Amino acid sequence: xxxxxxxxxxxxxxxxxxxxxxxxxxxxxxxxxxxxxxxxxxxxxxxxxxxxxxxxxxxxxxxxxxxxxxxxxx
Numbered sequence: 001x002x003x004x005x006x007x008x009x010x011x012x013x014x015x016x017x018x019x020x021x022x023x024x025x026x027x028x029x030x031x032x033x034x035x036x037x038x039x040x041x042x043x044x045x046x047x048x049x050x051x052x053x054x055x056x057x058x059x060x061x062x063x064x065x066x067x068x069x070x071x072x073x074x
Contacts (some may be wrong), residue, residue, distance in 0.1 A: 015056050021047040 009016075021044045028040035056062065 014051055017047045017051040017054070021051075 009018075023038045024047070025046045028037050028044070031037050031040075
C-alpha cells in the first residue's frame with residue numbers, strides 16, 4: 001500500500017485560503033477578460049466561501065449549540 005506523505009501545516013487554513021485568494025485576484029487583474037480570468041475569479045470565490053464556512057464551523061457559538069442535543073451519543 002502506498003503511503004501519503006504528510007506535512008505539518010504551519011499556517012492556519014484561514015491564512016492559506018486568504019493568501020490563495022489574494023494571489024489569484026492579483027493574477028486575474030493582470031490578464032484580459034476571458035476564460036482563464038473567469039476561472040481565477042471563480043477560484044477566488046470558492047476560497048472565500050471555504051473561509052467563511054471554516055469560520056462558521058469553528059465558531060464557539062456552534063460548539064455550544066444544542067442543535068444535536070437530542071441525538072444519542074454512543
